[in-house]
Amino acid sequence: MRMIKAWMAMAAMVVVAACSSNTNDQQASAATTSVAPGSVGDFRQNVGDRVFFDTDMSTINDEGRQTLNRQAEWLKKYSNYQVTIEGHCDERGTREYNLALGERRANSARQYLIAQGVPAARLKTISYGKERPDPVGSDEAAWARNRRAVSALQ
């Protein structure tokens, strides 16, 4: 545990450095490679913590499969993490239906990770429906980013 905490602190420092310098691609990728392996920052930047869905769909697409394959490999390697998979929707649906759809999306990602060998006991789900947009926006690009399942590490 102590080691993980040290890594997380380091990851945080790297992120801060990357933000405060500039957003130049080369520098950003240089920062990415310096994230401590096995840290939350490593998972987010080098593995990818989220997959995206088509409108009103909960099936994992090709890009999502690649991301979840990387997540599964990483989670099997760093077996001390628990994961809560958060399902989200864009704002173009009703509140209650979107809670159900977000749950369905989170469960899709969970089932996929289990199929790749991540123990089910490490994977919880929660739906936020359309209540926690990221990014906040009302155009096609924002909606596409909001139809997501995010693997949050604990």
Next chain:
Amino acid sequence: MPARAQLTIDMTRPSFEPVPIAIVDFKGDSVGAQMAGVIRNDLQNSGLFRVIPQGSYIQQNVDATSPPQFPSWRQIGAAGLVVGQVVQSGGNIKVDFRLWDVVVGQQATGLSFTSQPSNWRRLAHIIADAIYKRVTGEEGYFDTRVAYVSESGPGNNRTKRIAIMDQDGANNRYITDGRTIALTPRFSPTLQEIVYMAYGENNTPPRVYLQNVDSGRRELLGNFPGMSFAPRFSPDGTKVVMSISADGNSDLYEMDVRGRQLRRLTNTPAIDTSPCYSNDGTQIVFNSDRGGAQQLYVMSSGGGGERRISFGEGRYATPVWSPRGDFIAFTKISSGGFGIGVMRPDGSGERTLASGFLVEGPTWAPNGRVIMFFRGQPSGGGRAGAVTLHQVDITGRFERQVPTPTDASDPAWSPLIPQ
């Protein structure tokens, strides 16, 4: 031929003129003017009345009990005249009011009651309801409350807490503390309890809670491993229907409030949610994507006999049965945006009452002739778009924004407050 002003109105006709009405400050006590103000506001906001400005009243001193000078009220175009008086009596207030039919020159209705002084706003709403009923032939809806979700804070981390206010926006108070997201409040038929969905601490999944409005005491309505959501009371208040999810799939269940027995109503791999009982409690309307896209279905309240009732273009959601049983209100999502509509329980006669970028979550006034819902504006620049409550009459003619202290969504209109 211009119709002569009358003290009756048929709100189901395709067009009508609001009834011109004069409302004199009630005499006898300073609260009388405030009561008249509440009545004016109620009637004007209904869209069915045009309240004549006080400055134009010719007869200045109108007695509360004897007939007014009808010609002077006809002269300013009034069809009705409301007068009243408030008398302090033994720690209570005694209120008398009369509605005069100015056109025919006689009393149309009148009421007299005694209550605690702190009830003056309610008394004013009850008087407004009596006037509304006399003029429209429909029950009033002013002596009611609205529960809703108060929203504040940044777009990516909004605080969403349950609040309750009077129908006209007065007496706003918060029911949840805002530490976790709380959504979809619904009143019990007695107004003493609400059911709603709230997330747990540390972002644990949402569950349905039952909360006493006055004491604040709340309890979990069943402790299930998955999310429970979309609760709604049966018309007699003995049951709550809701969705419960397991392994990513949401089905409908009914819980007996007292005994807490759970009964499963649907068992499909589809999303079944937003259930609502019919006014007589024998049926449940809900939305489901079992046929592909989200549509409305009706089944018997014990489960079974499911049939689809929505067949138009687009997706249909959040069906709510009218308290009088004649319509189901819903949210419709089509390529052009969102709409609030009504259809008959067999799916016929669909009409759109309001539309926009986001309109959602209809709820009925107890008379089944007015609907409240919420409107959302597009977000931009990382900021959440404004969300506001609105009401519209069943013809879709008259829409107005309902004032709230914060952004507001998910309105739930109460039945008439028990007297």
